[in-house]
Amino acid sequence: MQGQAPRPRGLPPPDPASLAHSERVAAHLRDEMARAGGSLSFAEFMQLALYAPGLGYYTAGSAKLGPGGDFVTAPEISPVFGRVLARQAAQVLAGLPSRQVLELGAGSGALAVQVLEALAEHDLAPERYAILEVSADLRERQEALIRRERPADLGRVEWLPALPPGFKGVVLANEVADALPVERFRRTPAGVMQGRVRAAGDGFAWCEDAAPPFLAAAVRHIEEDLGRPLPEGYVSEVATALPGWIAELAASLAEGFVFLFDYGVSRREYYAPDRDGGWLRCHFRHRAHEDPLVLPGIQDITAWVDFTAVAEAASAAGLDIAGYVTQAHFLLHGGLESELARASTMSTAARLELSRQVKMLTLPGEMGEHVKCMGLRRGDVALPEAFAAADRAHVL
Numbered sequence: 001m002q003g004q005a006p007r008p009r010g011l012p013p014p015d016p017a018s019l020a021h022s023e024r025v026a027a028h029l030r031d032e033m034a035r036a037g038g039s040l041s042f043a044e045f046m047q048l049a050l051y052a053p054g055l056g057y058y059t060a061g062s063a064k065l066g067p068g069g070d071f072v073t074a075p076e077i078s079p080v081f082g083r084v085l086a087r088q089a090a091q092v093l094a095g096l097p098s099r100q101v102l103e104l105g106a107g108s109g110a111l112a113v114q115v116l117e118a119l120a121e122h123d124l125a126p127e128r129y130a131i132l133e134v135s136a137d138l139r140e141r142q143e144a145l146i147r148r149e150r151p152a153d154l155g156r157v158e159w160l161p162a163l164p165p166g167f168k169g170v171v172l173a174n175e176v177a178d179a180l181p182v183e184r185f186r187r188t189p190a191g192v193m194q195g196r197v198r199a200a201g202d203g204f205a206w207c208e209d210a211a212p213p214f215l216a217a218a219v220r221h222i223e224e225d226l227g228r229p230l231p232e233g234y235v236s237e238v239a240t241a242l243p244g245w246i247a248e249l250a251a252s253l254a255e256g257f258v259f260l261f262d263y264g265v266s267r268r269e270y271y272a273p274d275r276d277g278g279w280l281r282c283h284f285r286h287r288a289h290e291d292p293l294v295l296p297g298i299q300d301i302t303a304w305v306d307f308t309a310v311a312e313a314a315s316a317a318g319l320d321i322a323g324y325v326t327q328a329h330f331l332l333h334g335g336l337e338s339e340l341a342r343a344s345t346m347s348t349a350a351r352l353e354l355s356r357q358v359k360m361l362t363l364p365g366e367m368g369e370h371v372k373c374m375g376l377r378r379g380d381v382a383l384p385e386a387f388a389a390a391d392r393a394h395v396l
Contacts, residue, residue: 008289008290008291008294010287010289011284011285011287011289011294011295012284012285012287014295014298018298019298021055021060021297021298022295022296022297022298024055024297025048025049025052025055025056025296025297025298026202026203026204026296026297028048028052028055029045029048029049029197029199029204029296030199032044032048033197033198033199038198039196039197039198039207039209040196040197041183041184041194041195041196041197042181042182042183042184042194042195042196042197042237042292043181043182043183043184043240043241044181045197045204045292045293046181046182046292046301047181049292049296049297049301050179050181050300050301051134052297055297056297057297057298057299057300057301058134058135058138058179059134059135059136059137060137060297071283071286071300072286073107073174073175074111074174074261074327074361074367074371075107075108075110075111075114075174076107076108076110077357077360077361077367078354078357078358078360078361079110079114080331080336080339080340080354080357080358080361081111081114081331081361082110082111082113082114082115082118083114083117083118083335083339084330084331084334084335084336084339084386085111085114085115085172085259085334086114086115086117086118086119086122087118087122087334087335087338087339088259088330088334088335088384088385088386089101089115089119089170089172089257089259089384090118090119090122090124091382091384091385092169092170092256092257092381092382092384093119093124093126093169093170094124094382095381095382096168096169096255096256096381097168098127098168098169099119099124099125099126099127099128099169100126100127100128100129100130100167100168100169100170100256101115101119101126101128101129101130101169101170101171101172102130102131102132102160102163102164102167102169102170102171102172103115103129103130103131103132103171103172103173104132104171104172104173104176104249105132105133105134105173105174105175105176105179106131106133106138106142107138107142107174107175108138108141108142108145109141109142109143109144109145109146110145111172111174112129112131112142112145112146112157113145113146113149113150115129115172116129116146116150116153116157117149117150120153125153125156126156126169127156128156128158129153129156129157129158130157130158130159130160130164131157131158131159131160132159132160132161132162132163133159139159142159143157143159163248163249163251163252164252165251165252166252166254167252167253167254167256168253168254168255168256169256170256170257170258170259171249171253171256171257171258171259172259173258173259173260173261173262174261174262175261175262175263175302176260176262177239177242177245177260177262177264177305177310178262178263178264178302178303178304178305179300179301179302180239180241180242180245180303181239181241182237182238182239182240182241182280182303183195183215183218183237183238183239183240184235184236184237184278184280185211185215185219185235185236185237185238186208186233186234186235187219187229187230187231187232187233187234187235188232188233189232191210191211191216192210192211192215192216192219192220193208193209193210193211194208194209194210194211194212194215195208195235195237196208196209197293203293203294204293204296205293206293214240215238215240218238218240219238222238222267222271225267225308226267226268226271230271231273231276233276234273234276235276235277235278236270236271236275236276236277236278236279237278237279237280237303238306238309239303239305239306239309242305242306242309242310242313243309243312243313243316245313246310246313246314246317246319247313247316247317249317250314250317250318250319250376250378251317253319253378254378254379255378255379255381256377256378256379256381257322257375257376257377257381257382257384258319258374258375258376258377259373259375260310260373260374260375260376261327261330261371261372261373262304262305262371262372263281263302263304263305263370263371263372264304264305264306264307264310264371264372265304265305265306265307265372266306266307266308266395266396267306267307267308267309267396268308268395270304270306270308277290278303279303279304280292280301280302280303281301281302281303281304282294282295282299282300282301282302283299283300283302284298284299284300305372307324307372307374307396308396310374311324311374311393311396314374314376318378319376319377319378320376320377320378321374321375321376321393321396322375322376322377322383322384322387323373323374323375323383323386323387323391323393324372324373324374324375324391324392324393324395324396325372325373325386325387325390325391325392326368326369326371326372326373326392327361327362327367327368327369327370327371327372327373328361328362328363328364328367328368328369329386329390330373330386330387331361331362331386332362333385333386333388333389333390334384334385334386335385335386336358336362340354340358373386375387
């Protein structure tokens with residue numbers, strides 16, 4: 001992890017306003033590096049690039065999702081995703097004394113609209129639909145979409161600054177965990193090295209130092225669980241913030257069910273010998289690449305999720321692992337067929353478009369196998385039918 005990487009080929013040039021914003025973010029990062037003695041850990045770099053107040057990718061005002069942004073998530077691809085998820089959430093809400101939904105990181109607001117509409121059709125309109133959103137810009141976009149598409153529901157929607165205490169209901173987290181900052185590391189015969197970032201001319205470059213105790217311990221835990229040391233020179237990442245995030249979520253949930261969707265794999269897959277290089281992914285104008293050091297503040301940076309780590313953290317926090325399935329399995333066993341039956345009244349063109357959308361959500365080469373859903377629960381709540389068959393939690 002040494003040296004300055006060339007800018008990935010094939011990326012479109014940023015427009016002048018975006019480039020100017022990225023330069024402001026880069027200047028802020030260089031200032032922070034100088035204050036820290038010359039470099040930042042990659043986790044610190046990622047945190048600032050994504051969440052620095054008023055500057056980071058998720059806290060500034062650029063479009064992020066949809067055709068005019070950098071990527072799309074399942075709710076933007078097709079409303080059937082949210083409608084199937086609502087079917088499963090309804091099975092939980094029907095057995096709870098109060099009907100509350102909490103969505104973490106609501107993105108464009110599309111999922112909220114889809115779930116509100118579908119729950120109303122099931123006569124289970126939530127008493128409260130709470131959204132925890134760190135981006136003021138995204139909150140404005142979410143409110144505008146809900147006001148336009150579900151104006152009658154706007155009064156039941158509430159934006160929260162933090163997780164609510166004693167929450168009872170359903171929690172939705174679609175592609176949230178993959179945006180947690182991760183530590184980059186390299187295994188050497190002498191020990192674990194921490195991936196760090198330094199200024200290099202107008203850009204940034206990798207450097208490294210001996211891993212601090214918390215990172216060395218995290219890598220040691222991975223190796224102990226795998227039953228083997230990682231190969232010499234092996235480079236990957238670990239989401240050291242993940243256990244704390246799950247613990248905070250568990251502390252908030254008094255009774256209910258968490259639907260957690262994300263790109264991810266089991267630990268054995270994550271740290272397989274042939275995965276040297278890790279699972280970092282960046283998105284800019286719908287181009288995916290693997291260089292997180294370019295375009296600071298105007299590109300998304302993510303890392304696939306180690307779902308074994310999610311399960312460990314959830315169990316440690318007192319949550320039950322209700323199930324672990326692929327997104328394709330969740331949709332196919334959660335009511336997709338019933339949703340598609342509604343297409344019989346559509347035009348031929350609309351049915352073809354819906355078919356294209358469903359393929360993106362379910363095919364193995366698209367999102368179907370790459371995205372997983374983990375169900376977590378606390379209390380005597382119903383098990384949604386999407387988890388009732390072919391649970392894969394045994395692979396974690």
